[in-house]
Amino acid sequence: xxxxxxxxxxxxxxxxxxxxxxxxxxxxxxxxxxxxxxxxxxxxxxxxxxxxxxxxxxxxxxxxxxxxxxxxxxxxxxxxxxxxxxxxxxxxxxxxxxxxxxxxxxxxxxxxxxxxxxxxxxxxxxxxxxxxxxxxxxxxxxxxxxxxxxxxxxxxxxxxxxxxxxxxxxxxxxxxxxxxxxxxxxxxxxxxxxxxxxxxxxxxxxxxxxxxxxxxxxxxxxxxxxxxxxxxxxxxxxxxxxxxxxxxxxxxxxxxxxxxxxxxxxxxxxxxxxxxxxxxxxxxxxxxxxxxxxxxxxxxxxxxxxxxxxxxxxxxxxxxxxxxxxx
Amino acid sequence: xxxxxxxxxxxxxxxxxxxxxxxxxxxxxxxxxxxxxxxxxxxxxxxxxxxxxxxxxxxxxxxxxxxxxxxxxxxxxxxxxxxxxxxxxxxxxxxxxxxxxxxxxxxxxxxxxxxxxxxxxxxxxxxxxxxxxxxxxxxxxxxxxxxxxxxxxxxxxxxxxxxxxxxxxxxxxxxxxxxxxxxxxxxxxxxxxxxxxxxxxxxxxxxxxxxxxxxxxxxxxxxxxxxxxxxxxxxxxxxxxxxxxxxxxxxxxxxxxxxxxxxxxxxxxxxxxxxxxxxxxxxxxxxxxxxxxxxxxxxxxxxxxxxxxxxxxxxx
Amino acid sequence: xxxxxxxxxxxxxxxxxxxxxxxxxxxxxxxxxxxxxxxxxxxxxxxxxxxxxxxxxxxxxxxxxxxxxxxxxxxxxxxxxxxxxxxxxxxxxxxxxxxxxxxxxxxxxxxxxxxxxxxxxxxxxxxxxxxxxxxxxxxxxxxxxxxxxxxxxxxxxxxxxxxxxxxxxxxxxxxxxxxxxxxxxxxxxxxxxxxxxxxxxxxxxxxxxxxxxxxxxxxxxxxxxxxxxxxxxxxxxxxxxxxxxxxxxxxxxxxxxxxxxxxxxxxxxxxxxxxxxxxxxxxxxxxxxxxxxxxxxxxxxxxxxxxxxxxxxxxxx
Ligand SMILES: Nc1ncnc2c1ncn2[C@@H]1O[C@H](COP(=O)(O)OP(=O)(O)OP(=O)(O)O)[C@@H](O)[C@H]1O
Ligand SMILES: [Mg+2]
Numbered sequence: 001x002x003x004x005x006x007x008x009x010x011x012x013x014x015x016x017x018x019x020x021x022x023x024x025x026x027x028x029x030x031x032x033x034x035x036x037x038x039x040x041x042x043x044x045x046x047x048x049x050x051x052x053x054x055x056x057x058x059x060x061x062x063x064x065x066x067x068x069x070x071x072x073x074x075x076x077x078x079x080x081x082x083x084x085x086x087x088x089x090x091x092x093x094x095x096x097x098x099x100x101x102x103x104x105x106x107x108x109x110x111x112x113x114x115x116x117x118x119x120x121x122x123x124x125x126x127x128x129x130x131x132x133x134x135x136x137x138x139x140x141x142x143x144x145x146x147x148x149x150x151x152x153x154x155x156x157x158x159x160x161x162x163x164x165x166x167x168x169x170x171x172x173x174x175x176x177x178x179x180x181x182x183x184x185x186x187x188x189x190x191x192x193x194x195x196x197x198x199x200x201x202x203x204x205x206x207x208x209x210x211x212x213x214x215x216x217x218x219x220x221x222x223x224x225x226x227x228x229x230x231x232x233x234x235x236x237x238x239x240x241x242x243x244x245x246x247x248x249x250x251x252x253x254x255x256x257x258x259x260x261x262x263x264x265x266x267x268x269x270x271x272x273x274x275x276x277x278x279x280x281x282x283x284x285x286x287x288x289x290x291x292x293x294x295x296x297x298x299x300x301x302x303x304x305x306x307x308x309x310x311x312x313x314x315x316x317x318x319x320x321x322x323x324x325x326x327x
Numbered sequence: 328x329x330x331x332x333x334x335x336x337x338x339x340x341x342x343x344x345x346x347x348x349x350x351x352x353x354x355x356x357x358x359x360x361x362x363x364x365x366x367x368x369x370x371x372x373x374x375x376x377x378x379x380x381x382x383x384x385x386x387x388x389x390x391x392x393x394x395x396x397x398x399x400x401x402x403x404x405x406x407x408x409x410x411x412x413x414x415x416x417x418x419x420x421x422x423x424x425x426x427x428x429x430x431x432x433x434x435x436x437x438x439x440x441x442x443x444x445x446x447x448x449x450x451x452x453x454x455x456x457x458x459x460x461x462x463x464x465x466x467x468x469x470x471x472x473x474x475x476x477x478x479x480x481x482x483x484x485x486x487x488x489x490x491x492x493x494x495x496x497x498x499x500x501x502x503x504x505x506x507x508x509x510x511x512x513x514x515x516x517x518x519x520x521x522x523x524x525x526x527x528x529x530x531x532x533x534x535x536x537x538x539x540x541x542x543x544x545x546x547x548x549x550x551x552x553x554x555x556x557x558x559x560x561x562x563x564x565x566x567x568x569x570x571x572x573x574x575x576x577x578x579x580x581x582x583x584x585x586x587x588x589x590x591x592x593x594x595x596x597x598x599x600x601x602x603x604x605x606x607x608x609x610x611x612x613x614x615x616x617x618x619x620x621x622x623x624x625x626x627x628x629x630x631x632x633x634x635x636x637x638x639x640x641x642x643x
Numbered sequence: 644x645x646x647x648x649x650x651x652x653x654x655x656x657x658x659x660x661x662x663x664x665x666x667x668x669x670x671x672x673x674x675x676x677x678x679x680x681x682x683x684x685x686x687x688x689x690x691x692x693x694x695x696x697x698x699x700x701x702x703x704x705x706x707x708x709x710x711x712x713x714x715x716x717x718x719x720x721x722x723x724x725x726x727x728x729x730x731x732x733x734x735x736x737x738x739x740x741x742x743x744x745x746x747x748x749x750x751x752x753x754x755x756x757x758x759x760x761x762x763x764x765x766x767x768x769x770x771x772x773x774x775x776x777x778x779x780x781x782x783x784x785x786x787x788x789x790x791x792x793x794x795x796x797x798x799x800x801x802x803x804x805x806x807x808x809x810x811x812x813x814x815x816x817x818x819x820x821x822x823x824x825x826x827x828x829x830x831x832x833x834x835x836x837x838x839x840x841x842x843x844x845x846x847x848x849x850x851x852x853x854x855x856x857x858x859x860x861x862x863x864x865x866x867x868x869x870x871x872x873x874x875x876x877x878x879x880x881x882x883x884x885x886x887x888x889x890x891x892x893x894x895x896x897x898x899x900x901x902x903x904x905x906x907x908x909x910x911x912x913x914x915x916x917x918x919x920x921x922x923x924x925x926x927x928x929x930x931x932x933x934x935x936x937x938x939x940x941x942x943x944x945x946x947x948x949x950x951x952x953x954x955x956x957x958x959x960x
Contacts, residue, residue, distance in 0.1 A: 060536070093542065096540065122544075471939055473932075474898055476913070483673060582905070604794065619786055
């Protein structure tokens with residue numbers, strides 16, 4: 001196996017009601033609790049889970065947009081958890097983001113050209129002219145025309161805006177793109193165009209993705225491996241085909257129980273387990289999934305199952321006491 | 328002033344129109360605000376008039392500082408359309424030249440104060456933490472202080488004791504700069520609070536996160552991404568503050584602590600009004616009316632801009 | 644809560660200390676220090692004498708040291724002498740303070756008596772002709788220079804109509820409240836007109852905000868009579884921010900009082916501060932200015948306490 005591009009180890013992130021002079025009281029939100037995973041060069045790891053389970057928080061913490069409350073991030077073996085300023089530059093250059101809301105992610109006051117050029121300006125790449133050429137090239141790569149450089153974000157359609165966001169992300173030839181639900185705000189017809197583009201980019205440029213989604217069809221289309229999150233933790237981590245064929249965590253199973261997915265026989269969109277998601281301010285003891293779990297036994301409410309390999313499939317992990325039972 | 332500030336601070340972030348079509352929409356909304364349009368017209372006329380002051384002076388063949396002791400308190404005539412004051416100076420010309428000073432002091436001070444407030448608000452909102460706590464405590468304290476007595480003290484300071492040469496320290500021009508400086512020193516609070524509020528909300532926007540993830544530095548993010556998107560509350564607050572500042576300048580000049588004669592300002596034209604009130608009540612009338620009209624016009628203009636730039640916010 | 648109050652109290656104290664140093668420093672920059680004034684008025688004093696006197700009074704020491712000496716004495720209750728009045732500063736201050744409290748209290752009462760009903764009326768008919776007229780009036784009130792308003796009141800009521808005195812505290816040789824009242828009418832009118840516009844606009848905003856609240860809608864839906872909804876529920880709730888704003892506007896009101904007192908020769912703190920600065924009585928100016936600052940900070944603290952007490956949504960750490 002190749003050396004991982006990025007490794008997260010025991011990442012923890014809490015949100016506290018911010019302390020001001022007059023503060024509105026609020027309990028601590030345990031958004032991400034000790035999550036570990038890694039992404040290899042050129043690999044796409046999909047991160048799935050219900051709304052509010054901490055996907056965005058995890059991605060942003062790993063991308064060093066939020067300071068971690070615990071754990072470390074290693075990039076090409078180097079610990080970047082505490083890196084700042086100059087030390088962080090290579091990381092910033094190699095890791096780029098694509099956001100869910102293609103409108104919110106583009107500064108409304110900048111032209112498309114300025115938006116795509118910004119990473120080049122920040123990292124002092126080339127001069128004004130060469131940057132212009134590079135921007136035109138990037139816009140062509142994502143299927144926009146260079147003539148659109150002088151337009152403002154609101155003059156583009158949703159899909160075009162997301163292309164713009166992607167053009168900005170690839171301008172510096174990054175190695176990893178953290179994409180947070182990049183297509184879920186788009187029309188279904190546009191979704192497949194953007195997904196195709198992203199997959200082609202990965203193929204042509206050897207890009208790796210940390211790809212957040214809650215659409216299993218998207219996972220099926222783009223992912224090499226899948227991490228399933230529940231209440232701030234990864235409960236199952238597996239290569240895609242094995243996961244679809246034989247999910248081992250009861251939570252993964254309920255996610256998949258629904259509409260058929262072409263080629264894999266199963267598809268779920270937004271369908272999850274019965275019952276309310278417990279609040280991340282008050283995570284159940286034992287296995288966090290046990291109150292909603294159809295397979296739960298007494299041990300589940302007392303003992304927390306670690307994320308460990310499944311018998312006979314060392315590359316797959318699940319955090320369930322019954323991980324070795326096939327469906 | 329403090330009520331205005333608290334209200335303004337509670338209005339929070341406004342969004343700015345995004346492009347030509349939006350700009351046209353904004354303009355259309357502004358036109359709907361009749362008082363604001365009337366105010367804009369009034370201010371425009373006023374600016375043209377005071378800008379043309381030298382033309383009036385040429386036409387009358389007079390200088391605003393020409394003293395004519397034989398012709399004191401003259402009633403309006405062809406030579407002196409609004410009569411003369413206690414030194415026989417032409418009232419109309421002094422009003423026009425005084426208007427230049429009052430308007431320029433108001434605008435320049437508002438711009439400087441707006442600049443200070445913007446920087447303080449940006450830093451407080453962006454960096455948060457102890458810096459925010461400190462800056463906001465300072466802001467609240469300045470808002471809370473009894474400003475007029477403090478301004479009087481600062482206006483009374485002997486600049487000679489700060490090391491300025493005596494003739495410079497007491498020159499009328501210096502009084503102009505001094506008034507701009509000290510009012511700006513206390514006038515930045517509204518803008519600071521508004522910009523801080525806007526920054527707090529804008530820094531969570533995804534395009535700011537995007538810039539951070541690309542490795543943009545704090546200054547780039549503050550001045551390149553947050554400030555341009557926070558411009559509309561700044562415009563509104565700065566416009567509103569012009570009125571407040573003109574009022575402050577006029578009262579200080581009236582008390583003899585602001586703009587020093589022979590430079591005329593609407594405030595110092597009222598200097599002797601109280602003693603002369605029995606002899607020449609009209610002398611007290613004109614400058615006050617002009618101050619009042621100018622200030623109310625800036626206030627309506629600010630209201631109109633607020634409505635136009637931020638249709639979602641509670642009107643006025 | 645107690646902890647919060649203690650912290651706010653300490654913060655206010657810190658602001659007061661900073662201000663005392665700043666004002667002390669500014670006073671040192673005033674034209675003509677006491678010795679210079681003495682030298683000017685007494686031709687027998689030579690520059691050498693002046694230098695000796697300065698050394699004697701410690702005026703040649705660095706500012707920090709002088710300030711600490713002053714602070715030490717002040718904390719022991721020695722606030723010094725007023726040069727203009729030839730009396731201890733505190734003796735001068737006391738009666739002036741009472742006069743100012745009377746002026747400000749009456750003006751505030753008048754302003755509120757107008758602003759509350761008018762603001763509510765405006766909020767109940769938003770965007771109506773009445774509302775626009777009220778807003779125009781309120782903005783006019785905010786925009787009028789107080790000193791000029793006072794001047795115009797004098798012109799109309801004293802000079803032309805001759806109904807009321809143009810200034811002063813009471814007629815010489817005359818006693819009693821009725822006479823005092825005559826001298827109070829114009830100052831109170833001028834100061835209340837200066838603040839009524841701001842209060843009206845604030846009242847309107849608070850009332851509109853309050854009418855939007857869920858429980859107001861609920862009360863309406865339950866068929867509670869409209870008058871009761873407005874006066875019992877909405878108005879009561881709208882008074883929370885208004886009470887706070889009252890305390891917070893103390894500083895502004897004091898600035899207005901300074902102008903009004905000066906215009907009407909009303910012997911209050913504001914005029915005292917102005918006169919002492921103009922008359923080079925820096926000891927008096929320093930103490931009265933600090934005292935005004937202290938009062939303003941105190942009223943802000945009270946505003947915070949009121950807010951905490953009235954608004955259950957806010958918690959403290
Ligand atoms: N800045 C914040 N302050 C406080 N709580 C937050 C903040 N950001 C996220 N949270 C909370 O943390 C938890 C995880 O949120 P997160 O946005 O990471 O979930 P998500 O899996 O991305 O959800 P979605 O699918 O809806 O995007 C949620 O309970 C959320 O309310
Ligand atoms: Mg998310």
